Amino acid sequence: MNKNQVLSLLNNLQFTPKKKYGQNFLINEKVCHEIVTLADISPQDIVLEVGAGLGALTKPLLTLAKKVIAIEIDPVLYNYLSNKFSNFDNLTLINGDILTTKLPPHDKVVSNIPYSITGPLLEKLFYYEDSPIGVITIERTLADKLILHGEYKKISRLGIIHGTFMRVEKKIDIPRHAFFPIPSIQLSIIKTVPKRGIPSFLLKKNTRKFYLDFIAALFPYKNKSLINAIHLGLKHHFKFTLEKDTILILLTQYGFKNCKVFNLSLDQLIQLSEIFYSLMNE
Numbered sequence: 001m002n003k004n005q006v007l008s009l010l011n012n013l014q015f016t017p018k019k020k021y022g023q024n025f026l027i028n029e030k031v032c033h034e035i036v037t038l039a040d041i042s043p044q045d046i047v048l049e050v051g052a053g054l055g056a057l058t059k060p061l062l063t064l065a066k067k068v069i070a071i072e073i074d075p076v077l078y079n080y081l082s083n084k085f086s087n088f089d090n091l092t093l094i095n096g097d098i099l100t101t102k103l104p105p106h107d108k109v110v111s112n113i114p115y116s117i118t119g120p121l122l123e124k125l126f127y128y129e130d131s132p133i134g135v136i137t138i139e140r141t142l143a144d145k146l147i148l149h150g151e152y153k154k155i156s157r158l159g160i161i162h163g164t165f166m167r168v169e170k171k172i173d174i175p176r177h178a179f180f181p182i183p184s185i186q187l188s189i190i191k192t193v194p195k196r197g198i199p200s201f202l203l204k205k206n207t208r209k210f211y212l213d214f215i216a217a218l219f220p221y222k223n224k225s226l227i228n229a230i231h232l233g234l235k236h237h238f239k240f241t242l243e244k245d246t247i248l249i250l251l252t253q254y255g256f257k258n259c260k261v262f263n264l265s266l267d268q269l270i271q272l273s274e275i276f277y278s279l280m281n282e
Helices: 003-012 029-039 058-064 075-084 115-126 140-145 157-165 205-221 226-238 244-253 266-280
Strands: 046-050 067-072 091-095 108-112 133-139 166-174 187-194
Touching: 029 058, 029 108, 029 133, 029 166, 029 187, 046 058, 046 115, 058 067, 067 075, 075 091, 115 133, 115 157, 133 140, 140 157, 140 166, 140 187, 157 166, 157 205, 157 266, 205 226, 205 266, 226 244, 226 266
Parallel strands: 046 067, 046 108, 067 091, 108 133
Antiparallel strands: 133 187, 166 187
């Protein structure tokens, strides 16, 4: 649908888009085509769509995929979608909050996701073993953060966490006016694919959570020495006090140098989180 058609439909529904849900509806067929093409949907795919809205992506996905699981939090839009796609038997439509909804099995995620919940949504959708391929529209600055860079100023907590589980394969910048209402932020489509061979430490819920918290604790101090960053991160994030001399002994024992945090590899960060998880859970 174009802008005029969306305006007419919203008027008929007596519906005003809600900013808290990130309700910016896709009105550009070219962008819609780019998203679906990038997802490379096969007849065997089960696709999850988050925030189906007015169904701009839902319709082409239904014609290509074995099954589409569409989640829509707004009851008005849910009822609209139920009527619009009532003839499709390969659609499972769920009226619920994506962050609290138990998700059925799926192979791919294809969505224009709500910007306000991008961080926790990425964690739920992708940060575990054998996660799905994702083709998602997100805020451009966040998309850039998900791509790991060598410069310390560009290395972020979100990029490290995402890079532990996923790899951004492609990023396409898209115009804001491809949506109505026009969002205030710049947008990009990314294709992100799961890494294989995720370390066993990250496969259990409690240790994976510790790793995510450990990275969150370290990265406010990414330009500090490792000893100082660990000392401050444990103190402020975990309320756990460990003397710097003790940290030095531990680092030396496991062959770590007292480098800047941003110089650590992903494997080293995972190993560090294992070391301190064991220490703090003795």
